[in-house]
Amino acid sequence: MSSFRDMLRAIRDYDNLTKTSEIARRYFVMNAFDGVLTIIGVLMGNLVAGVDDPQIVISTGMATCIAMGISGLWGAYLTEAAERKRDLDQLSRHTLTDLHDTRIGRAARVATVIVALVDGLSPFLAASVVLLPFFALGSFPAITWVYYTSLGMALLTLFGLGLFLGYISRGNLILYGVKTVVAGAIAIAISFLLGG
Template sequence: MSRRLVRAFSSLIERFREFRDNVALYLEVTRVSEIARRYFVMNSLDGALTMLGVSIGAFIGGHLDPHIVLSSGLSGAVAIGLSGVSGAFLTEYAERKRELKEMERSIAKSLKGTVLEKSSYFAVILSATVDALAPVMSSLIVLSPYVLATYGILSAHMAFIGSVILTLAFIWFLGFFLGKISKENPIAYGILMLIVGLITAFITYKLSTHIS
């Protein structure tokens, strides 16, 4: 029994190593990590700013019920995620398919079943996954104070303040991250993104006030 477990565990480790090596190879061949980073930042920002709009709209409209904000916010996050995964999948699939066909024409040989084809499919799946999860993740971070409010840990107004602070902090982090990968001043990038967030908050506030 113990030998069987050892063999099974060894086989599992071997498969994990093979999977890890394949992923590293696919990332190197397709350079999809650069695209995935862009999708992550863009869609995380979309999710965070959308939730900021939902939060401010509920506050100005006098409907700052944590349950309503959560249901509206999560519905919006899921919609952004589904839109992202379908859009990214179809776009990346079309682009990768075109690249493969151009390569096949240039070498007069089919690339079916090769590392290049597998790498392309991996790039499509990774891009779509990042595009889908990024807005959902950022939305959950921004909405987390309202989760505490539903359990009575925070008041609705404290949840609103906490959500706004978390949104601005997360947006600053995205800017800092962009500064790091671009090898520029990350603090300056963070401040720039924070300004974008503040402008968005101001516009949302003015629109919500006008509509109300």
């Protein structure tokens, strides 16, 4: 029990030092938003091309999700590690000591891993949620319905992200929700127009 409390305290200390939760929150929304819009692109591409084999949609969709996940994980890890190393080196020069093996150094390393995980998992999960209807194909009368349900889920996910942003900013939840949904609606509309 005491070790669990110690662990929570360490996490809180690390968070205070590195502001991880704030950065992770930003990455989460930004990348989940990216993930949903990308998967909208994949869905619309398949829809306007007349793909009626759900397996193809699932394969292309999941491949996109995995690529986005790896891209987020890798990119964020390398960027975050480089930035934090630079900050720590600068701070070490000020104190004239090596801070890499102190609490500050450990907190920076933990923050890098957490931020990378959030950055990788958020687009992957958000995009996977949108693809869910294709796994329950039997419940739909036609493949077109699955596409529309998936697109509906994409807009719903975007609305959810908007609500989250509204909650963080303590602003108008619905307004934020509408703002994020509009981005998805524009992506769908343009794809429709381009696809003829």
